[in-house]
Amino acid sequence: MKQLIIICSFIFSFNFGFSQTYPTDSTKLVCVTLNDGTKIIGKVTQNNERELTVSSLDGRRQIIPQFFVKTISDINESDMSINGKYIGKDNYCTRYFLTTNGLPIEKGKNYIQWNLFGPDIQFSVSDHFGVGIMTSWFATPVVGSFKYSNKISKNVHYAIGGLLGTTTWSFMDDLRSGLALPFAALTFGNGRNNINFSYGYGASWKGLESQGTALYSIAGMIKLSNKLSFIFDSFITKEFGFFTPNLRYHFTETNAFQFGFAFVQTGGVFRQIPTPICQWYRRL
Numbered sequence: 001m002k003q004l005i006i007i008c009s010f011i012f013s014f015n016f017g018f019s020q021t022y023p024t025d026s027t028k029l030v031c032v033t034l035n036d037g038t039k040i041i042g043k044v045t046q047n048n049e050r051e052l053t054v055s056s057l058d059g060r061r062q063i064i065p066q067f068f069v070k071t072i073s074d075i076n077e078s079d080m081s082i083n084g085k086y087i088g089k090d091n092y093c094t095r096y097f098l099t100t101n102g103l104p105i106e107k108g109k110n111y112i113q114w115n116l117f118g119p120d121i122q123f124s125v126s127d128h129f130g131v132g133i134m135t136s137w138f139a140t141p142v143v144g145s146f147k148y149s150n151k152i153s154k155n156v157h158y159a160i161g162g163l164l165g166t167t168t169w170s171f172m173d174d175l176r177s178g179l180a181l182p183f184a185a186l187t188f189g190n191g192r193n194n195i196n197f198s199y200g201y202g203a204s205w206k207g208l209e210s211q212g213t214a215l216y217s218i219a220g221m222i223k224l225s226n227k228l229s230f231i232f233d234s235f236i237t238k239e240f241g242f243f244t245p246n247l248r249y250h251f252t253e254t255n256a257f258q259f260g261f262a263f264v265q266t267g268g269v270f271r272q273i274p275t276p277i278c279q280w281y282r283r284l
Contacts, residue, residue, distance in 0.1 A: 029075045030054075031086065034068050037252060041075065041086045057086070079192065089191030090229045091253055092281050094130075094149075095122075096219040097233035097244050097260075101196040102157030102187035104149035105130045110284040116275070121284070141167045141179065159185040167204065179204040181215070195220040213237050226250075231258065241265035244277055254283035 032040040032054055042056035052064045052072075079088045092111065094103045105111075105124040113120040120134035122145075132145040143165030151157045160183070167177040183200030196219045203212035216236040223229050227250050235242040246260030258279040263272050 031073050031075050031079075031088070032064065032069060033071045033073070034064070035070050039086070040064070044072070076190075087192060087223050087226050090221060090223055090248065091250060091283075092248070092256055093191035093194070093221065095281075096196070096221065096231050097246060097258075097277065097279070099196070099198055099217050099219050099233055099235070100147060100159065100161070100185065101194065101198075101219065102149055102151075102159040102185045103191060103194070104128055104157075104159075112282050112284055114280040114282070116278055123284075141165050143179070155189055157187045159187075161185075167206075177204070177206040183215075189220075192223040193221065221248075231260070239266070246277060246279075248281075256281040 028043065029041065030044060032042070032044075032052065034040070040054055040056055040062060042054045042062075044052060045055050045061075046053035050066060052066060052069055054062045054064065056062055075086065080086060091109075092113075094100055094105050095113065104127055105122060107124045107127045110121075110123045113122070118134065118136035118138075120132065122130055122132040124130045128149055130147050130149075133143070134145065135142045143163050145161065145163045147159050147161030149157060149159040162180065162182040164180050165178065167179060179202070181200050181202045183198055185196055185198040187194050187196045189195060196217070198215075198217040198219070200215045200217075201212055202215050203210060205211075214237065217234050218236075219231075219233045221229050221231050229248040229250075231246040231248050233244050233246070242262065242264055244260055244262040246258050248256055248258040250256045258277070258281070260277045261272060262277055263270050265271075
């Protein structure tokens with residue numbers, strides 16, 4: 001029995017002493033996310049079944065047990081600031097205030113946007129196609145949305161989509177009321193910094209009566225730090241303009257808060273809306 005224990009101990013030590021090493025590219029910059037949300041930016045110099053060795057940007061050599069590691073993702077040039085600090089993309093980079101852009105919602109990254117007027121839920125069916133539903137706290141209107149996104153080049157994306165809904169949940173005569181907004185968007189930039197141009201045609205109807213108008217939008221975002229983004233959105237028609245600058249703060253990768261003010265333009269006069277804009281983003 002004593003000899004058997006010695007043999008087993010030797011085999012156990014042998015296996016751990018010669019653990020499998022996985023292929024690594026020590027020239028590639030990666031983001032290592034730990035289970036507690038900590039991010040370590042650097043280059044992986046060693047990767048085996050027990051531990052990960054990272055040479056971080058500050059020159060430290062960190063040895064991390066594998067069971068602490070949640071994800072390892074490549075870092076693009078667009079994720080870095082001009083002074084070499086990691087900023088990353090805005091986790092809700094497909095949305096401004098209400099308008100969307102040509103960037104796609106990544107598959108599996110569904111989210112809900114809580115507004116003062118009601119909720120907006122968005123689902124990613126694939127890497128190029130998403131659907132959603134929005135409404136007010138009174139469940140009127142109820143509007144469904146869809147969007148197809150794709151890229152023209154690395155930093156140019158486009159989207160086509162639409163919104164369709166009813167202006168009431170009532171089972172009265174005005175159930176025949178509704179609204180529709182087909183649109184197209186062209187976006188220059190990436191998930192960190194971008195500018196977007198949109199065009200759509202908004203139409204509403206009640207019974208046999210209908211009306212509509214062309215709608216334009218210029219929107220954009222700038223990632224100021226790994227936690228903070230500046231957001232701008234607008235709606236412009238022939239007779240009306242709506243403009244809103246906002247700041248979006250990311251508490252975590254799945255939780256963000258947006259705050260700002262809105263201005264309207266009618267008859268050549270700008271007026272500020274006294275009620276602030278507040279939005280809360282949560283990953284589903």
